[in-house]
Amino acid sequence: MKSEKDVEKVFIQKGISPAVFKELRELMEGKKLLSCLFPGKLNRLTSKTHQGVIAFVTDVKFQEIENILPAVFEKGKVPLLLVLDRITDVRNFGAICRTAECCGVDAVIVPSRGAAQINSDAVKTSAGALHKIAVCRSQNLKTTLAFLRESGIRIIACTEKTESVYTGLDYSEPTAIIMGSEDEGISGEYLKLSDARAKIPLLGEIVL
Numbered sequence: 001m002k003s004e005k006d007v008e009k010v011f012i013q014k015g016i017s018p019a020v021f022k023e024l025r026e027l028m029e030g031k032k033l034l035s036c037l038f039p040g041k042l043n044r045l046t047s048k049t050h051q052g053v054i055a056f057v058t059d060v061k062f063q064e065i066e067n068i069l070p071a072v073f074e075k076g077k078v079p080l081l082l083v084l085d086r087i088t089d090v091r092n093f094g095a096i097c098r099t100a101e102c103c104g105v106d107a108v109i110v111p112s113r114g115a116a117q118i119n120s121d122a123v124k125t126s127a128g129a130l131h132k133i134a135v136c137r138s139q140n141l142k143t144t145l146a147f148l149r150e151s152g153i154r155i156i157a158c159t160e161k162t163e164s165v166y167t168g169l170d171y172s173e174p175t176a177i178i179m180g181s182e183d184e185g186i187s188g189e190y191l192k193l194s195d196a197r198a199k200i201p202l203l204g205e206i207v208l
Contacts, residue, residue: 001027006058006137008117010034013042013052024053032113058118065136065144068107069151079153079174083109085141085190086181090116094125096179101129109136109144109176145193148176155194157186162197169198 001007001024010033012024028034037045045054065081072079082105087093093116100108116122123130138144145155153174158166178194180186191197 001055006060006062007031007033008056008058010053010055011037011042011045014038016052020052056117056119059120059123060118060130060135062137063107063134065107065109065138066147068134068136069148069153072106077106078172079176080105080171081107081109081148081153081176083141083145083155083176083178084111084115085178085186086111086114086184087179088114088116089182090119090122091125092116092182093118094122094130097122097126097133097135098129101126101133105133107134107136109138109141111141112137112139142189142193145176145178145190149193149195154196157191157194157197158199159186159191159197160199161185161191162199164196164198165201166198169196 001010007028010024010028012021012034014036024034042050042052042054069079080103082096082100084093084096087096087110093110097108110116118130118135149155151174153176156169156175156177158177158179178186178190180190186194
């Protein structure tokens with residue numbers, strides 16, 4: 001935590017020294033990364049000897065969308081952003097980021113909670129794209145989407161709950177595409193914040 005590495009989650013053993021617990025709580029104030037587990041469960045997380053605390057550290061350095069967006073505008077580029085609402089499968093996440101990088105997406109925005117862990121599997125599946133594209137972590141996606149709209153970014157929701165096909169929309173203006181979770185899709189509150197909706201037509205016989 002003191003080295004300022006981006007940490008996904010911290011698990012602490014129940015019954016650990018109060019002084020250590022207090023120090024960790026202070027270091028992670030407001031980040032909601034800490035979970036307490038019984039010793040047996042903590043031992044199952046790793047085969048290595050631990051001192052009552054295990055941290056999962058991300059393989060990428062997170063950036064701030066508030067810094068990325070002005071830099072994109074300053075380059076004279078039309079921003080293209082991707083917002084992922086609770087994509088939880090690591091390999092799905094990596095594959096999405098690979099496609100996003102190929103499509104010229106400037107930044108991928110993920111929630112700080114309820115999202116896939118960005119680990120070596122995600123990086124591998126992304127074919128290295130996660131080292132080339134900016135990844136931004138949002139403490140509150142609703143607030144982030146509001147910020148994007150205030151910044152002149154149009155929000156397009158990728159959802160089956162529409163008759164509009166993605167090829168029928170104009171992407172020449174500043175745009176953020178939001179994609180939802182594998183099982184539930186985009187949260188209703190985020191759908192309400194979208195300016196347009198689009199879907200990929202299903203031409204095969206498999207019903208999803």
